[in-house]
Amino acid sequence: MGTVDVSLIKPELVFFDIDAEDADDLFAQLGARLDERGYIKDTWYDAVREREAAYPTGLACESIQVAIPHVDPEHIGRPYIAVVRPAKPVPFTHMAGLDVPVNAELVINLGLLAHAEDQVAVLQALMNIFMDDAKVEELRRQTTEEGMAETLARLCVEAAE
Template identity: 25%
Template sequence: MKDIFMMNLTVGTKEQALTAMCSMLINTGYVTADFMEEILKREQGFPTGLPVQPYGVAVPHVDSKHVIESQVVFAALKKPVVFQQMGNNQQNIDVSFIFMLAFRDPTEHLQHLQKLFLCLQDTAFMQKLNQIKNKSHLLQLINNIET
């Protein structure tokens, strides 16, 4: 799996961010053509914004049937965009970082989601996340979290 990394993504809305990220996955052949539609639809009904401190994070994902090859896309936004909070559609979250998950195997998806949630609960991780400069730095940061 070759994680896709986007620094300083400049967008005005969550839809623009999700569209840019989905487009990368579709254009590189990692997901089916309907992946974007499914991500946008899922985000409306089951939002993925997480109010972690000090930066909001979103973790959009869909069913594995839309995935051709497992992939994670990370985007650091130049300016935060508004997502709704996971589990509470009425609460807005200013999101600075997005981890879009696309996994073929549901077990693999769950394992990565659990590890990511563990990382996001670590205050030091969140502070370091804001300082990353490249993909290898991000992967090193994630791999250093104990599971």
């Protein structure tokens, strides 16, 4: 498996306080925060909504329900991995096309410039984490932006080994 650039996981990209009714609302709030920090281009919001509609990213794992939305590199200002633990679970469409919503407790938004190879490494690492009850519990225990960023970065490194 490839390596994950964990330098892209930063406390300034961890958000615990987003209270969203649906994925579009979450994207609007996240987009505003990413934009003010210089991570995305003006086309990001429409692009992430269109991509999510065409290729849903909701994933119901045994331990946690997650979503891993992303966009093509031309909508990214500088690379990032944003982590959102919303105030309440946000419904996403199931990536397998199932007619049951995935109520995402955690949303990992990938903003990667070297699309294919970097994305595969990150997705593989995240899947290894989300399939492990103990690792999911470690993420759930985090209460600070710093703790979440450090824990997710460490777990990604471990998962890629």
